[in-house]
Amino acid sequence: MQRHLRSAWLRTLAYSFLWLCLAALVGALAGQVWMALAIVAILTLGWHHWRLRGLILRSLSRRRLPPATGSSSWDALENLIAHNQRQTRARKRRLLEMLQAYRAAADALPDAVVVVDRNTQRIEWFNQAAGPLLGLQGMADRGKALVQRLQPMPLAHWLTAGRHAEPILDATSPHDPNIRLHLRLVPYSDHRWLLVARDVTKLLHLERVRRDFVANVSHELRTPLTVVHGYLDMMEPEDFPGTGPMLEEMRKQSQRMTQLVEDLLTLSRLEAQSPGELDNVSMAPVLATLQREANALSQGRHRVTLEDDGTVDLLGSVRELHSAFSNLVSNAVRYTPEGGSIAIRLAREGQGATLSVRDTGYGIASQHIPRLTERFYRVSSSRSRESGGTGLGLSIVKHILGLHNAHLVIHSEVGKGSEFSCRFDASHVTVRNDTDSVPKEPATP
Ligand code: ADP
DSSP states (O other): HHHHHHHHHHHHHHHHHHHHHHHHHHHHHHHHHHHHHHHHHHHHHHHEEEEEHHHHHHHHHSOOOOOOOOEEEHHHHHHHHHHOOOOHHHHHHHHHHHHHHHHHHHHHOSSSSEEEETTOEEEEEOOOHHHHHOOOTTTTTSSBBHHHHHSSSSOOHHHHHHGGGGOEEEEEEESSTOOOEEEEEEOSSEEEEEEEEOOOHHHHEEHHHHHHHHHHHHHHHHHHHHHHHHHOOOOOGGSHHHHHHHHHHHHHHHHHHHHHHHHHOOOHHHHHHHOOOEEEHHHHHHHHHHHHHHHHHHHTTEEEEOOOOOOOOEEOOOHHHHHHHHHHHHHHHHOTTTOOOOEEEEEETTTTTEEEEOOSSSSSTTGGGTTTTTTTTOOHHHHHTTTOOSSSSHHHHHHHHHHHHEEEEEEEETTTTTEEEEEEEEGGGOOHHHHHHHHSSOOOO
């Protein structure tokens, strides 16, 4: 194309020169050289201006014009512009098709997707599912402030957190109170966020059905078990000669089942519960009780120590926190062979606090650690059963910590021991009152 344009330009130049030479010749014959040259120069200039006009009109034209047929540089230029126009149109068409395909894909998504301007927090675009799930409709909602449009959803605080916003696991749709949504904020460019809302109504319903089922079954089992347990307690081996070991085993198993039912009920209650009021939990008596319990369970087989830096107390439910820590202490005693030691420690860490239970017991191989808080997950079923475990202890601990904005960190090495640490953030920690740090008579929570 470039070569063609250059040769067309040379040709036009040569023609202009020829015309001037011809004009000079005719002028010389007529004795009017300058006049002839001037006339040809004016005509040439006029022609160039005429072609320039044509070129301008062609480049402004939105219509598809036929290609120029001449061989001058103007024709070559016109053809070049027409070629570029064709290419631009084809590219535009391709882009449009792609855009339409993406929009169709976004509209086909079952989740509501809303593009939000990061600075103004206004709605830029949304897909079709945003209609039934969030109540966004048509062009009228574009450009509106997201927080106001989706009221009464509590989004103002959430949007401020931006990149660090944790997903909202359960929110009621502003459009239909029967729809429950899971909301995620995805910052995908410097200027835009993507709000993704998923309908989790069915999922939450199933979850509730499962929870209710477990709670109901556990509840129904409680009474028959109490009766069986009661009768077994009344039966003396002397009254039934030869049944001693059998009665003993039956008592053990019925106790195990009772404990299992109690743990299942505790879990169901914790699952259905939302974080409650924050009571000031005085930790000195709680720690003393834990140490006493550990000693009672160990019956002198372990050395139990207590470390307390005396600076912090916790905020939350004393009953639940005690139950979580007591589970960890009981595990430490049950999974540490005779002669081992157990250390209960509470210390301030930054703005938060950590309560840890360390033992020198059997330890846990690293592949089991991520699954320990799952219900009924046991590293060794026989060891757990022998020691009276239900497989639900750590699951209960995890739920209780979740209700207190805390989390469980587990470090363990096979043959060396384990450390279970409950990490609390500043929201559930308070500076200890001086009078509390003086060890008191341990209170039973
Ligand atoms: P269990 O009632 O079986 O003890 P948990 O949920 O309390 O159930 O614990 C789950 C499993 O984690 C236990 O079966 C045991 O294998 C392991 N585990 C818990 N604590 C310890 C510990 N301190 N040392 C070694 N293993 C432990």
